[in-house]
Amino acid sequence: MAAACSPKMRPAPAPVKVETEQPVVKPEPPRPVKPPPVKTTISLLLPFGLDHLNPASKYTDVSLKQANLSADYYQGFKLALDSLTLLGYSYKLQVFDTKGTLAESHALAYNQQIRASDLIVGPVFPEDIKVFASVLPSARKPIVSPLSAASPLAINNQNLVTVMPPLEYHAKAAATYINLRIRPQKVFILRSGYSEENEYITPFKSAIDSLSKGRIQVVQLTVVRGRLNTIIPQLSTDSPNIFLMPSTNQAFLTVTMRSLDSLAKKYPVMLFGHPDWGKFSFLRGDVLQRLRVHITSADWIDYKTAATIDFLRRYRSAYHTEASEYAIKGYDEGLYFGKLLAEDYGDIKNLSDIDFTGLHNDFHFIKKPGLGYINTHINMMDYRYYELRKVE
Numbered sequence: 288m289a290a291a292c293s294p295k296m297r298p299a300p301a302p303v304k305v306e307t308e309q310p311v312v313k314p315e316p317p318r319p320v321k322p323p324p325v326k327t328t329i330s331l332l333l334p335f336g337l338d339h340l341n342p343a344s345k346y347t348d349v350s351l352k353q354a355n356l357s358a359d360y361y362q363g364f365k366l367a368l369d370s371l372t373l374l375g376y377s378y379k380l381q382v383f384d385t386k387g388t389l390a391e392s393h394a395l396a397y398n399q400q401i402r403a404s405d406l407i408v409g410p411v412f413p414e415d416i417k418v419f420a421s422v423l424p425s426a427r428k429p430i431v432s433p434l435s436a437a438s439p440l441a442i443n444n445q446n447l448v449t450v451m452p453p454l455e456y457h458a459k460a461a462a463t464y465i466n467l468r469i470r471p472q473k474v475f476i477l478r479s480g481y482s483e484e485n486e487y488i489t490p491f492k493s494a495i496d497s498l499s500k501g502r503i504q505v506v507q508l509t510v511v512r513g514r515l516n517t518i519i520p521q522l523s524t525d526s527p528n529i530f531l532m533p534s535t536n537q538a539f540l541t542v543t544m545r546s547l548d549s550l551a552k553k554y555p556v557m558l559f560g561h562p563d564w565g566k567f568s569f570l571r572g573d574v575l576q577r578l579r580v581h582i583t584s585a586d587w588i589d590y591k592t593a594a595t596i597d598f599l600r601r602y603r604s605a606y607h608t609e610a611s612e613y614a615i616k617g618y619d620e621g622l623y624f625g626k627l628l629a630e631d632y633g634d635i636k637n638l639s640d641i642d643f644t645g646l647h648n649d650f651h652f653i654k655k656p657g658l659g660y661i662n663t664h665i666n667m668m669d670y671r672y673y674e675l676r677k678v679e
Contacts, residue, residue, distance in 0.1 A: 327378055327629060329407075334353040334356070336350045337386075338386060363613070383395055392415040397422065406624055416447075417442050421444075429447075431448045431620070433450055437453065449659065454490075457585075459491070461559050462490075473521065474505050477530055478508065523555070529557050545574075548577060551577055562582055572674070582668050587647070619647055622643075637654075648666070
């Protein structure tokens with residue numbers, strides 16, 4: 288009976304072994320070995336005029352200005368290379384004094400240390416770089432014109448890199464803006480009679496004719512003593528009348544703007560001017576604003592951006608002085624060319640493929656056969672709230 292009343296126990300089933308699919312581990316491809324940084328050599332050719340440190344040969348106002356420009360540019364350029372060095376790049380910076388003379392610039396072109404450089408920056412002034420580049424017509428390394436906006440046609444070197452846009456690109460930028468943004472029927476060009484104004488007028492007219500396909504009529508007038516009576520019958524009372532004044536002559540600008548200001552009381556006026564107007568202190572802000580003046584510029588620094596504030600702080604910390612526009616240009620150009628040299632292992636390949644946003648201007652290079660690379664980036668500015676502001 289004990290056996291009958293005891294519960295029947297069944298043996299526990301044997302555990303089932305579950306086969307799990309193991310992930311296939313692919314062998315990790317070998318990581319490319321990063322080559323050690325290549326030390327690239329850069330030569331700066333600047334007009335320090337160090338011979339004037341001799342008490343027997345003192346600095347003049349001109350030579351002192353050139354020396355200050357050189358020191359500021361050098362410090363900005365070097366600060367850029369110091370920043371890149373922290374990223375692992377390596378540079379050898381050689382500095383040479385052109386003394387602000389053609390003879391010294393010409394002599395430096397035969398210096399073997401300069402010729403062996405991966406990059407030559409300078410000389411600064413148009414005539415200096417012309418005589419320097421004439422000795423090196425077939426050099427394989429780029430020669431950077433860092434601060435001059437002179438046309439590369441005068442230098443005629445296939446290795447030249449013109450950082451500051453020449454005047455013709457300012458004229459083309461103004462023509463592009465007028466055609467795309469305003470689309471007027473006419474543009475009145477007010478001439479002073481000096482032939483150098485053709486350096487602006489010729490590329491402007493060519494660009495406006497091409498872009499508008501002849502739809503915008505260009506009317507040229509040589510203005511004498513501010514007299515504009517002959518064009519009054521052609522002016523509109525309900526749409527902007529577009530004027531272009533390529534002159535930089537103070538007397539002509541003062542008188543002609545006064546006449547335009549009188550016309551603006553009845554006829555809507557929009558005036559486009561030479562890029563140098565941004566440096567003129569004799570131009571009255573209230574008149575510029577009433578005439579709705581626009582100018583092109585390759586120099587515009589927004590001191591409120593984080594990048595600019597950071598640079599100014601680091602520059603002040605390094606050199607115990609405030610950064611000038613030349614220091615900022617040196618910094619931008621040092622960053623741009625220094626990084627390109629390091630990444631291309633000492634050989635800059637194609638600037639047209641690599642744009643750059645700087646503190647003072649952007650870089651967008653085009654290549655011209657026989658003339659090298661030219662930066663074509665231009666800002667459009669206008670006078671608002673009694674100051675010059677960038678047009679977005």
